[in-house]
Amino acid sequence: MFDNLSEKLDKALHVLKGHGQITEINVAETLKEVRRALLDADVNFKIAKEFTNTVKEKALGQDVLTSLQPGQLMVKLVKDELTQLMGGDVEGINLSGAPSIILMSGLQGSGKTTFSGKLANFLQTKKSKKALLVACDVYRPAAIDQLHVVGEQIGVEVFSDRGNTDPVAISKAGIAHAKANGFNVVIIDTAGRLAVDEQMMNEIANIHKAIEPQETLFVVDSMTGQDAVNTAKAFNDVLNFDGVILTKLDGDTRGGAAISIKSVVNKPIKFIGTGEKMDAIDVFYPSRMADRILGMGDVVSLVERA
Amino acid sequence: EKTKTSFFSKLGKAVVGKSKVDDEVLDSLEEVLVSSDVGVNTTLKIIERIEARVNRDKYLGVQELNLILREEIAGLLSETNSGDETDYSIPKDKKPYVIMVVGVNGVGKTTTIGKLAYQFKKKGLKVVLGAADTFRAAAIDQLQVWADRVDVPIVRQEMGSDPASVAFDTLSSAVSQNADVVIIDTAGRLHNKVNLMNELTKVKRVMQKVVADTPHDVLLVLDGSTGQNAFEQAKQFTKATEVTSLAVTKLDGTAKGGVVIGISDEFQIPVKYIGVGEGIEDLQVFNKMEFVDSFFSNKA
Numbered sequence A: 001m002f003d004n005l006s007e008k009l010d011k012a013l014h015v016l017k018g019h020g021q022i023t024e025i026n027v028a029e030t031l032k033e034v035r036r037a038l039l040d041a042d043v044n045f046k047i048a049k050e051f052t053n054t055v056k057e058k059a060l061g062q063d064v065l066t067s068l069q070p071g072q073l074m075v076k077l078v079k080d081e082l083t084q085l086m087g088g089d090v091e092g093i094n095l096s097g098a099p100s101i102i103l104m105s106g107l108q109g110s111g112k113t114t115f116s117g118k119l120a121n122f123l124q125t126k127k128s129k130k131a132l133l134v135a136c137d138v139y140r141p142a143a144i145d146q147l148h149v150v151g152e153q154i155g156v157e158v159f160s161d162r163g164n165t166d167p168v169a170i171s172k173a174g175i176a177h178a179k180a181n182g183f184n185v186v187i188i189d190t191a192g193r194l195a196v197d198e199q200m201m202n203e204i205a206n207i208h209k210a211i212e213p214q215e216t217l218f219v220v221d222s223m224t225g226q227d228a229v230n231t232a233k234a235f236n237d238v239l240n241f242d243g244v245i246l247t248k249l250d251g252d253t254r255g256g257a258a259i260s261i262k263s264v265v266n267k268p269i270k271f272i273g274t275g276e277k278m279d280a281i282d283v284f285y286p287s288r289m290a291d292r293i294l295g296m297g298d299v300v301s302l303v304e305r306a
Numbered sequence B: 001e002k003t004k005t006s007f008f009s010k011l012g013k014a015v016v017g018k019s020k021v022d023d024e025v026l027d028s029l030e031e032v033l034v035s036s037d038v039g040v041n042t043t044l045k046i047i048e049r050i051e052a053r054v055n056r057d058k059y060l061g062v063q064e065l066n067l068i069l070r071e072e073i074a075g076l077l078s079e080t081n082s083g084d085e086t087d088y089s090i091p092k093d094k095k096p097y098v099i100m101v102v103g104v105n106g107v108g109k110t111t112t113i114g115k116l117a118y119q120f121k122k123k124g125l126k127v128v129l130g131a132a133d134t135f136r137a138a139a140i141d142q143l144q145v146w147a148d149r150v151d152v153p154i155v156r157q158e159m160g161s162d163p164a165s166v167a168f169d170t171l172s173s174a175v176s177q178n179a180d181v182v183i184i185d186t187a188g189r190l191h192n193k194v195n196l197m198n199e200l201t202k203v204k205r206v207m208q209k210v211v212a213d214t215p216h217d218v219l220l221v222l223d224g225s226t227g228q229n230a231f232e233q234a235k236q237f238t239k240a241t242e243v244t245s246l247a248v249t250k251l252d253g254t255a256k257g258g259v260v261i262g263i264s265d266e267f268q269i270p271v272k273y274i275g276v277g278e279g280i281e282d283l284q285v286f287n288k289m290e291f292v293d294s295f296f297s298n299k300a
């Protein structure tokens, strides 16, 4: 569907070729293509605009003293800027609590339950932790069953209370159970909710207040479009979450939501989900994500052609 | 409402009495459309159409402009929605009428099936559900809960069994029960997974052994908050299963679902339903004008 950015930039870069210095005129066409590529990748409209302005300021007046052509310089500037935007210090998961409590949050269907399982599995197999999953989604049909099936698949105990419709109470009981039984990590799965659903946002705020998690994670589908900023901001306003999980990256989405979310809430993207199976979890690499958003599988070859 | 008013008044000021739309207007129109996930390509197409109209009709009033704008955007949406919110009709000459529901992970397939079954049942139709998502944890139990809620029969096998076999059983059972509608749930799958897409093709083929030319409707469910990737989803699912209609879910949030405009235009697939919540009643028959209007109002 979408031409990738390298092709587009190649075209735009014809304008730049032969100039020794990046100027207002020769940079305009290139930036238009960069902006378009970002929008095609679902980067938020306003953020794409800001981003290209930043790149422009950095680019203007730069002499091309080295062997780099102006086009090469532009590509490098764009990629570096994107990588920096999505990067920063990633501290990993805070496991300092006894037990460490991890609260999952996010929209409906974003991948919270699946990721809860993946994280439990990861902490158990890679970090030698004893993890407990707690089923606090009392709304979605068969949500509790789903977490039990997941728990069985990975050999992790699941705490649930089918008669109870109060997620605050269930989460507290789950943590008490963990303390009494020597678990050192507790992962709380919650129901999906929309940011505009006041009652449901209050509910998760109450869970958060009651259990004081070491780590609150916002789980977001990497296919999300322009709305990513609204949702991320609303959840962050309520939960001041610690990190972002980007799921379903095994698809072919460009995943521009990653930049949008990072720009709006400035929280690290801690893990990515790359499949439905329990081992499909990876840490986040800003540089790879930048390539993906720009549709540049191979930046080096682009630079060589520029 | 504030955004809507300010957008149209801005648009009005800049266009009324002129024979050309100026850049400022086009910029704000672009912002509204792109921010609703309409996408750059489709946005450019809409802007071209509006420019052409303004050029031809000249000296427009605000009212006319408002109308033209909505018409031109809606014009890209395939011409098949009835606009009647209670219209859940199905062709009478196909019995059972078979709907296969497909889409990527977590978009709302199973929920939409529950809501649809409820609507059909309310009309007095005999509905059978088929639990052909045999992969995802507790997917069968989830559909079972919906079947119980609506009080319709469900055909299911064990988790991990062959989805084509479940679909086969469901159709056989529906035929013997003389059912009016069959809805087949399928596992969520990303459209770039060739094996999983082939599996869908197979499910479809196996169903045809029971009732020829089924499924009558292949309903692709798109998550309203999905961005431009929905295009590729529509393309690949169409390739594998010849999608015949679309449902857009989760429009009760702040996402606008604008990407379906370009999809409906490019693949000529109508949007039939929208999902506006998690409850059994939270399904609506798609209404073009209301949908387009939602881009210009601000829920956030």
Ligand SMILES: Nc1nc2c(ncn2[C@@H]2O[C@H](COP(=O)(O)OP(=O)(O)OP(=O)(O)O)[C@@H](O)[C@H]2O)c(=O)[nH]1
Binding pocket: A106, A107, A108, A109, A110, A111, A112, A113, A114, A115, A137, A140, A143, A190, A191, A192, A193, A247, A248, A249, A250, A251, A272, A273, A274, A275, A276, A280, B105, B106, B136, B188, B190
């Ligand atoms: N391909 C792929 N599918 C995923 C990934 N993560 C989750 N899924 C699938 O996405 C769908 C939704 O995942 P869930 O874990 O149920 O999402 P949730 O956020 O718990 O959903 P709700 O509880 O309904 O809000 C399921 O079909 C999962 O198998 C991923 O990284 N890749």
Ligand SMILES: Nc1nc2c(ncn2[C@@H]2O[C@H](COP(=O)(O)OP(=O)(O)OP(=O)(O)O)[C@@H](O)[C@H]2O)c(=O)[nH]1
Binding pocket: A108, A109, A140, A192, A194, B103, B104, B105, B106, B107, B108, B109, B110, B111, B112, B133, B136, B139, B186, B187, B188, B189, B249, B250, B251, B252, B253, B274, B275, B276, B277, B278, B282
């Ligand atoms: N707010 C809202 N939530 C919805 C809507 N439709 C579905 N959901 C929720 O989205 C989540 C996923 O819905 P499912 O019906 O399980 O989605 P699915 O496509 O069957 O998912 P998989 O089978 O895992 O691929 C659930 O929490 C649903 O309650 C809707 O229109 N609005």
Ligand SMILES: [Mg+2]
Binding pocket: A112, A113, A114, A137, A140, A143, A189, A190, A191, A192
């Ligand atoms: Mg869940």
Ligand SMILES: [Mg+2]
Binding pocket: B109, B110, B111, B133, B139, B185, B186, B187, B188
């Ligand atoms: Mg399902």
